[in-house]
Amino acid sequence: MAANILVVEDEPAIQELLAFNLQQAGHHVISATSAERAYTLLRDTLPDLILLDWMLPGVSGIEFARRLKAEAFTKAIPIIMLTARGEEQDKISGFETGADDYITKPFSPRELLARIKAVLRRRAPQMTDDPAEIGGLRLDPGSHRVTGDGKPVELGPTEFRLLHFLMTHAERVHSRSQLLDQVWGNQVFVEDRTVDVHIRRLRRALEETGHEHLVQTVRGSGYRFSENA
Amino acid sequence: MAANILVVEDEPAIQELLAFNLQQAGHHVISATSAERAYTLLRDTLPDLILLDWMLPGVSGIEFARRLKAEAFTKAIPIIMLTARGEEQDKISGFETGADDYITKPFSPRELLARIKAVLRRRAPQMTDDPAEIGGLRLDPGSHRVTGDGKPVELGPTEFRLLHFLMTHAERVHSRSQLLDQVWGNQVFVEDRTVDVHIRRLRRALEETGHEHLVQTVRGSGYRFSENA
DNA sequence: TATAATTGTCACCAAGCTGTAATATTGCCG
DNA sequence: CGGCAATATTACAGCTTGGTGACAATTATA
Numbered sequence: 001m002a003a004n005i006l007v008v009e010d011e012p013a014i015q016e017l018l019a020f021n022l023q024q025a026g027h028h029v030i031s032a033t034s035a036e037r038a039y040t041l042l043r044d045t046l047p048d049l050i051l052l053d054w055m056l057p058g059v060s061g062i063e064f065a066r067r068l069k070a071e072a073f074t075k076a077i078p079i080i081m082l083t084a085r086g087e088e089q090d091k092i093s094g095f096e097t098g099a100d101d102y103i104t105k106p107f108s109p110r111e112l113l114a115r116i117k118a119v120l121r122r123r124a125p126q127m128t129d130d131p132a133e134i135g136g137l138r139l140d141p142g143s144h145r146v147t148g149d150g151k152p153v154e155l156g157p158t159e160f161r162l163l164h165f166l167m168t169h170a171e172r173v174h175s176r177s178q179l180l181d182q183v184w185g186n187q188v189f190v191e192d193r194t195v196d197v198h199i200r201r202l203r204r205a206l207e208e209t210g211h212e213h214l215v216q217t218v219r220g221s222g223y224r225f226s227e228n229a
Numbered sequence: 230m231a232a233n234i235l236v237v238e239d240e241p242a243i244q245e246l247l248a249f250n251l252q253q254a255g256h257h258v259i260s261a262t263s264a265e266r267a268y269t270l271l272r273d274t275l276p277d278l279i280l281l282d283w284m285l286p287g288v289s290g291i292e293f294a295r296r297l298k299a300e301a302f303t304k305a306i307p308i309i310m311l312t313a314r315g316e317e318q319d320k321i322s323g324f325e326t327g328a329d330d331y332i333t334k335p336f337s338p339r340e341l342l343a344r345i346k347a348v349l350r351r352r353a354p355q356m357t358d359d360p361a362e363i364g365g366l367r368l369d370p371g372s373h374r375v376t377g378d379g380k381p382v383e384l385g386p387t388e389f390r391l392l393h394f395l396m397t398h399a400e401r402v403h404s405r406s407q408l409l410d411q412v413w414g415n416q417v418f419v420e421d422r423t424v425d426v427h428i429r430r431l432r433r434a435l436e437e438t439g440h441e442h443l444v445q446t447v448r449g450s451g452y453r454f455s456e457n458a
Numbered sequence: 459t460a461t462a463a464t465t466g467t468c469a470c471c472a473a474g475c476t477g478t479a480a481t482a483t484t485g486c487c488g
Numbered sequence: 489c490g491g492c493a494a495t496a497t498t499a500c501a502g503c504t505t506g507g508t509g510a511c512a513a514t515t516a517t518a
Contacts, residue, residue, distance in 0.1 A: 009460060034381055072515065100338060173373040175231070194466055201464095204509095217472070217506070218373045219341060220386035225373065229381070299464095385475055423477055425495065432496095448485070448494065 003120055003129075006047040008038045010057055010065070010083065013136025018051060022108040027116075035059035039067075040072060049120060054083040061218035074135045078119045132167040135227040137211045141169055158183070160203045166215065175222040199223055232349060232356055233257045235276040237267045238311070239286055247280065250338040250363070258347075264288035271303060277356055278345060281328070283312045294328055298307070302415075307352045331435060354397035355411075360395040364456040366440045368396055377438025378390075387412070388431045395444065395454035404451040428452055 005022055006172045009015045010033045030040035030047060033058055042129060044140040050068070056060045061081060068074040078100045100119050101111060133142040144229045146153040155163065161183050166174070173183070176192040184190055199215060215226045234251055240245045247260045259276060261267035264285055279297070283290040283319050290310060297303040310331040328350045332341060351357045360369040365378045368392060384392065395403070400406040403411070405421040413419055428444060435441040445453045449455045 102337065158465075171372045173371070177257070180233075181252055190465095191467065193468090193506090197508085198464075199506095200508065219505070221373050224372060387476075419476095420478065422479090422495090426477075426497085429498090430495065446495070 002117070003048040004030065004045070005049050005051060005092065005116070006032065006041065007029045007051045008032045008056065008061070009051070009053040009093075010034060010055075014053075014082075020111075021112060022116075024067070024109075025113050025147060035067075038064065040059055042068075046074065046077060048077070048092075049086035049116060050077055050079045051116075052079055068119055080115060080119060101129070132164070134167055134170055134225070135208070135211065135214050137167070137214060141162055146204065148211045153163055153209060153211075155205050156201065158198055159205060162198055162202055163225075170225045170227075173218045173221045173224045178222065192219050193223075231255045231257070231358075232277040232345070233259065233270045233274070234278050234345070235259045235261065235270065236280045237285065237290070238280070238282040239261060239284075240282075243282075247341075248261055250341065251345075253338075254342050256372065264290070264293035264296075267293070271297075274350065275303065275354065276308060277306070278349060279306055279308045281308055281310050304428060305352075307348045309348060334354060355390075355394045363391070363396055363399055363454070364440065364443050366396070366435070366438075366443060368393055368416055372435070377435065377440045380438050381438045382434055382438060382440075384434050385430065387427055388434060392431055392444075399454045399456075402447045402450045419434075424452075 004009070005030055007015065007018050007022070009018060009031075012033075015031060015033070019031060022029045028044075030041055032041055035058060038050075053060045058221050059067075065079050065081070068077065080101045080103060082103055084171065091180055101115050103115055129142045131138060131142070133139070136225065137153075138144075138147045139160075139210065144160065146155055146160070147165065162179070165179070165183050176195040179195050180192070182191055199217075203212040203215055206215065214225055214227065215225055218224050234256050236244060236247050236251070236258055238247060238260075244260055244262070248260060252259045257341075259270055259274075261270055264287060267279075281290045281294055281330055285293065288296075294308050294310065296305065298306065306328040310328045312333050329352065330344050332344055346357060350359070355370075357369040360367060360371070362368075363398075366382075367376045368374075372387070375384055375389070375392065391408070394408070394412050405424040408419065408424050409415075409419055409421070428446075432444055434440040435444065442458065443454055443456065445455055447453050
């Protein structure tokens with residue numbers, strides 16, 4: 001899977017433990033010991049997921065999470081909160097933070113990795129770098145390359161993201177507004193019909209290698225990526 | 230799944246987070262910050278489900294829920310109440326008003342979605358994306374596909390919804406007006422006889438794979454989907 | 459800065475879908 | 489077996505939806 005994970009944790013021991021386990025699993029880890037530092041890091045690169053300690057010096061984890069969910073450019077990043085046992089009982093509403101999941105200390109590395117994987121898959125399968133290959137069409141997010149039966153396919157940025165989303169959510173119908181939310185981002189104001197045009201551009205590009213049939217129209221519902229007619 | 234959900238919540242932060250998480254899950258969200266506004270919105274379109282905060286300025290959530298359950302046109306809409314922690318008493322009164330479920334803060338997005346799904350399943354099975362399979366006929370809402378013994382069946386949008394409803398409410402007779410309410414929507418003015426035509430179209434499509442006998446006429450009452458002759 | 463790509467909208471067309479009415483059948487009653 | 493009411497079937501005109509090419513504005517690139 002190999003995700004970029006930002007760990008925000010003030011206690012060095014836990015910090016190291018987390019970093020070790022995550023790296024062991026092939027993830028790339030960025031560390032911050034406070035919300036402020038984390039925020040600075042975020043300006044450079046956006047991670048695929050944030051592990052956030054509930055209790056932080058200065059700006060608390062809860063507060064930080066809320067801030068992340070409020071800002072457009074960090075809104076979509078999944079957050080997993082680290083909480084100490086029993087904290088849950090007393091502290092403020094966990095949901096208000098918008099965290100995607102919680103892990104209660106102490107936790108096993110296996111549980112940690114499992115939850116990370118689950119969150120990434122649930123939240124944004126197209127964010128993982130796993131290559132997708134369906135019906136002879138192959139999309140590799142890592143190298144940002146698409147090939148149909150080995151031959152390269154040229155795509156614009158939007159068509160690439162669109163195809164990536166469709167391929168990582170194949171066999172399902174997606175309405176135009178769902179696609180706008182997922183591919184364009186949910187704060188963008190764009191006409192529904194614009195999706196049609198990009199579907200058209202995607203199809204035209206796929207015609208080169210004869211894979212345009214994989215992008216299917218479901219009248220009255222939206223579009224679907226499927227191997228089957 | 231993809232339901233229209235009305236969120237009634239006065240605190241903007243929670244409001245946004247709810248909307249965000251629900252949209253992530255593919256739902257369509259309408260928001261209101263007070264009971265009064267919610268009520269106005271209801272006059273235009275009826276949602277499939279209402280998420281209602283227990284604490285609201287002005288008319289309280291409980292009061293609002295009671296009103297919704299009293300009026301004919303909103304009576305059938307499932308309600309999930311959001312309550313603050315440690316107020317067991319609220320749960321009781323929540324149910325007394327006719328709320329279908331309640332969620333105690335804090336809660337994870339996962340729990341929220343699970344409860345929504347549960348309520349919808351109980352209340353309106355055709356709204357969940359669970360595949361239905363009866364007598365060799367299979368309907369998958371997720372991929373928007375129908376197959377008879379594995380072979381694809383072509384359906385128009387209305388026939389698809391009609392079949393979906395029938396299959397999720399099999400072995401029961403539905404009158405024409407019931408079908409109009411459930412499949413067409415309960416504010417549409419359409420002739421009763423129109424149902425006959427769509428039943429006809431559905432049957433014709435099912436003839437392809439020899440499954441037309443599953444859609445049965447009950448003279449004087451309506452139609453039924455059943456495996457048994 | 460000039461040039462090329464990319465993007466979102468539109469207008470127009472083709473195809474598909476819908477509701478209704480007219481007509482044909484069917485089932486049930488005596 | 490008629491007569492009647494309910495249902496089936498068909499045809500169709502209007503409407504909606506999706507496909508497509510063009511275009512101007514914006515953005516990236518040389």
